[in-house]
Amino acid sequence: MALTLSIALTHLRNRKRQTLVSVLGVAMGVGFFIAMAAMMQGFHIYFINKVIDVWPHVTIKDEYRAAPLQPVQRLFGGGVVTLYGLKPRDELRGIKDAESVLDGLNRRNDLAAAPTLRGQVFLRYGSKDVSTTLVGIEPQHERRVSHLERDLVAGRLNDLYSAANGIILGEGVAKKIGAVMNDTLSVISPAGVMLKMKVVGIFRTGITPIDNFESYALLKKAQILQNRPNVVNQIRIRLQDVNQARNVARSIEARLGYRTESWEETYENILGIFVIQNAIIYSTVGAILIVAAFGIFNIISTVIHEKTRDIGILKSIGFEEGDIRRIFLIEGLLVGLVGTLLGWMLGYGLTRLLGTIRFHIEGFVTAQGFLLYYSILHYLIAGGFAVLSATFAAWLPARKAARLNPVDIIRGAA
Amino acid sequence: MTMLLEARGVTRVLPGPLPVTLVRDINLSVEPGEFIAITGPSGSGKSSLLYLLGLLDVPTSGAILLEGRETSRLSRSELAELRLKKLGFVFQFHFLLPEFSVLENVMIPMKKLAQESEQNMRARAAAILEQLGMTALLNKRPDQLSGGERQRVAIARALANQPLIILADEPTGNLDTKNGRIVFDIFKRLVSENGQTVITVTHEPQLSVLTQRQVRLVDGGIAGADQQV
Numbered sequence: 001m002a003l004t005l006s007i008a009l010t011h012l013r014n015r016k017r018q019t020l021v022s023v024l025g026v027a028m029g030v031g032f033f034i035a036m037a038a039m040m041q042g043f044h045i046y047f048i049n050k051v052i053d054v055w056p057h058v059t060i061k062d063e064y065r066a067a068p069l070q071p072v073q074r075l076f077g078g079g080v081v082t083l084y085g086l087k088p089r090d091e092l093r094g095i096k097d098a099e100s101v102l103d104g105l106n107r108r109n110d111l112a113a114a115p116t117l118r119g120q121v122f123l124r125y126g127s128k129d130v131s132t133t134l135v136g137i138e139p140q141h142e143r144r145v146s147h148l149e150r151d152l153v154a155g156r157l158n159d160l161y162s163a164a165n166g167i168i169l170g171e172g173v174a175k176k177i178g179a180v181m182n183d184t185l186s187v188i189s190p191a192g193v194m195l196k197m198k199v200v201g202i203f204r205t206g207i208t209p210i211d212n213f214e215s216y217a218l219l220k221k222a223q224i225l226q227n228r229p230n231v232v233n234q235i236r237i238r239l240q241d242v243n244q245a246r247n248v249a250r251s252i253e254a255r256l257g258y259r260t261e262s263w264e265e266t267y268e269n270i271l272g273i274f275v276i277q278n279a280i281i282y283s284t285v286g287a288i289l290i291v292a293a294f295g296i297f298n299i300i301s302t303v304i305h306e307k308t309r310d311i312g313i314l315k316s317i318g319f320e321e322g323d324i325r326r327i328f329l330i331e332g333l334l335v336g337l338v339g340t341l342l343g344w345m346l347g348y349g350l351t352r353l354l355g356t357i358r359f360h361i362e363g364f365v366t367a368q369g370f371l372l373y374y375s376i377l378h379y380l381i382a383g384g385f386a387v388l389s390a391t392f393a394a395w396l397p398a399r400k401a402a403r404l405n406p407v408d409i410i411r412g413a414a
Numbered sequence: 415m416t417m418l419l420e421a422r423g424v425t426r427v428l429p430g431p432l433p434v435t436l437v438r439d440i441n442l443s444v445e446p447g448e449f450i451a452i453t454g455p456s457g458s459g460k461s462s463l464l465y466l467l468g469l470l471d472v473p474t475s476g477a478i479l480l481e482g483r484e485t486s487r488l489s490r491s492e493l494a495e496l497r498l499k500k501l502g503f504v505f506q507f508h509f510l511l512p513e514f515s516v517l518e519n520v521m522i523p524m525k526k527l528a529q530e531s532e533q534n535m536r537a538r539a540a541a542i543l544e545q546l547g548m549t550a551l552l553n554k555r556p557d558q559l560s561g562g563e564r565q566r567v568a569i570a571r572a573l574a575n576q577p578l579i580i581l582a583d584e585p586t587g588n589l590d591t592k593n594g595r596i597v598f599d600i601f602k603r604l605v606s607e608n609g610q611t612v613i614t615v616t617h618e619p620q621l622s623v624l625t626q627r628q629v630r631l632v633d634g635g636i637a638g639a640d641q642q643v
Binding site for chain 2: 007010310313314318321402
C-alpha cells in the first residue's frame with residue numbers, strides 16, 4: 001500500500017546514517033557469503049572433477065570387507081564362540097579369475113574396465129631411493145578407463161610397449177629421484193626382484209598424491225617384479241554416468257564378493273572434510289548476517305520508540321494493527337532488499353577480485369589461483385537469507401508497535 | 415429517533431490489584447449538530463469518557479451506540495474502520511507526523527480510506543485548510559508552524575473524512591487564550607455552518623460556555639443534569 005510505504009520510507013530517510021549502517025551490514029554479509037561460497041564450491045567442484053577425471057570411478061580390490069568366518073562361527077552363528085590363537089589361512093592375494101570378470105564387465109556398454117596390479121617398489125637412481133606405487137597396466141585397456149595418456153607431459157603411452165622395460169613416472173616422483181626422460185633406473189620390489197627400467201614418460205594429473213607417489217609400467221612387468229605371475233589385484237572401472245558409481249559398485253560387490261569402492265567411498269574422508277568446511281563457512285557467514293539482523297532490529301526498535309506518538313495518532317485515526325505492522329515490516333524488508341542488492345554487487349566484485357589473484361598452490365591439488373565457481377544459487381541463498389532475517393528482525397518490534405494501545409500513548413503524552 | 419451517539423450505563427474499570435474506576439454508569443445521548451463540552455475537575459474521567467465515546471477504548475460494562483449500532487462486540491479492526499470513516503480526533507497535542515507537510519498530514523486519513531483519486535484528496539484537503547485559514551502554509555512542515563497553527567491543522571485532519579462527530583480532548587490545553595479562543599470559534603463555526611457535531615473535553619469555563627451543552631463529570635459520574643444553553 002502506497003501510504004504505508006511512504007511512511008516507512010520517510011522513517012528510513014530520517015535516519016540516514018543508521019539506515020546506511022544496517023544496509024551495509026546486510027550487504028557485507030551477502031557479499032562475503034557469495035565470495036566465500038564461490039571460493040569453496042569452486043574448489044570442491046574442481047577437486048571432484050579432477051578426481052572423477054583421474055581416478056577410476058569404481059575400483060574392485062582383491063580384498064573382502066569382513067574377515068572370513070571360521071567354520072565354527074558359521075555353524076553356530078547365534079551362539080557365543082570365542083577362538084583363541086586363530087591363524088587365518090595364508091591365501092594367495094589377487095582377484096581370482098580376473099580374465100573372465102574383465103570380459104564380463106567389458107561386455108557391458110555402460111562402462112569400461114581395465115586390469116591392474118598395484119604394488120610398492122623402490123626406485124633407485126644414483127644414490128637416491130624413492131618409494132613409489134607401481135601400477136601395472138595394459139595400455140589398450142588403460143586408455144578407456146583413465147586419462148593417463150592425456151596427462152602425459154613427456155613421452156607416449158605406447159612407448160611402454162616399444163621400450164624393453166619402460167616406466168612412466170609421476171612428475172613428483174621424477175623430481176624426487178632426479179630422473180628425466182630416457183634415464184634408466186633400478187626398480188626393486190619387496191619380492192626381491194630387480195629390473196632395470198627406462199623412463200619413457202612423465203605425467204601430471206594435478207592431484208598431488210598421485211603425481212608424487214605413482215608410476216606406471218606394463219602389467220606383465222609389474223607381475224614379474226612382484227613375482228606374482230598372472231595376478232591382477234585391482235580392476236578399475238570407468239562409467240559413462242559418474243552418478244551411477246555407488247550403484248554399480250554395490251552390484252559388483254554383491255556379485256563377486258570383493259570389496260568394490262566407488263570414487264565417493266575412496267574419497268570419503270576428503271568429501272567429509274568438504275562437508276565440515278561448508279558448515280564452517282555457512283555458520284561464519286550466517287553469523288555476519290545475524291549481526292546485520294541485530295542492526296535492523298536496533299534501527300526499527302529505535303524508530304518505533306521515537307514514533308510512538310505517530311503510532312498512537314495513526315491508530316486513533318483508524319489505522320489497523322496490520323497497517324502499523326506493515327509499516328515497520330516494510331522498513332525491515334527495504335533494508336534487507338537494498339542490502340541484498342548492494343551485497344550482490346559487492347559479492348560479484350569480490351569474486352572477480354579473487355579471480356585476479358595469482359599464486360601457486362600445491363596441496364592436495366595443484367592450481368594457479370583461487371578456483372572460483374559462479375552460481376546464481378549462491379546469490380539467491382544469500383539474498384533469501386538476508387531478506388528473511390531482515391524481515392524477522394523487523395517483525396519482532398513491529399508486532400510490539402502494532403499492539404500499542406492508542407489510549408495509553410495519548411494519555412502518556414498528555 | 416435514533417441518536418447519533420449514545421452511551422448506556424457505560425462503566426470503565428482499569429483492572430489490576432487495585433482496580434480503578436475511570437467512569438461509572440454514564441448515560442448520554444448526542445444528537446446531530448450538537449456542540450457539547452465535557453467538563454469537570456482533573457481526574458474526573460473526562461478524557462476517559464471521550465475515548466470511550468470515540469471507540470478508542472472499550473467499556474467494561476454498558477454500551478456505546480453509534481448511529482444506533484452497538485459497538486461493544488466489534489473487533490478492533492472494525493472499530494478502527496468506524497473511527498476512520500465516522501470520527502475525527504483532536505488531542506491536546508497536535509500529533510502531526512513531523513516528516514510530512516501540512517497538506518500531506520491532512521491527506522493521511524483520506525489515503526487510508528482510499529476512496530477517491532489523489533487529485534481529489536489534494537483538492538479537498540486544501541479546501542478544508544483554506545476554510546481554517548491555512549492556505550499560505552500548505553507545504554510547510556509542522557515544526558515550522560506555531561502551536562495554534564498546528565492545532566488547526568490537526569482539526570483539518572480530523573475533518574478529512576467528513577466525520578459524523580469531532581471528538582476533541584483538551585484541544586486548547588497547550589494554547590494561549592487567544593489561540594484557544596480561535597480553536598473554539600472554529601468548532602462553533604463548523605457546528606453552525608456545516609451542522610458538524612462536536613464533543614470536546616475542556617476544563618476552561620470561559621471556553622465551555624461557548625458550547626450549547628455542558629456535561630459535568632465528578633468522580634467518573636455525571637453530576638446533575640446537563641446544562642442546555
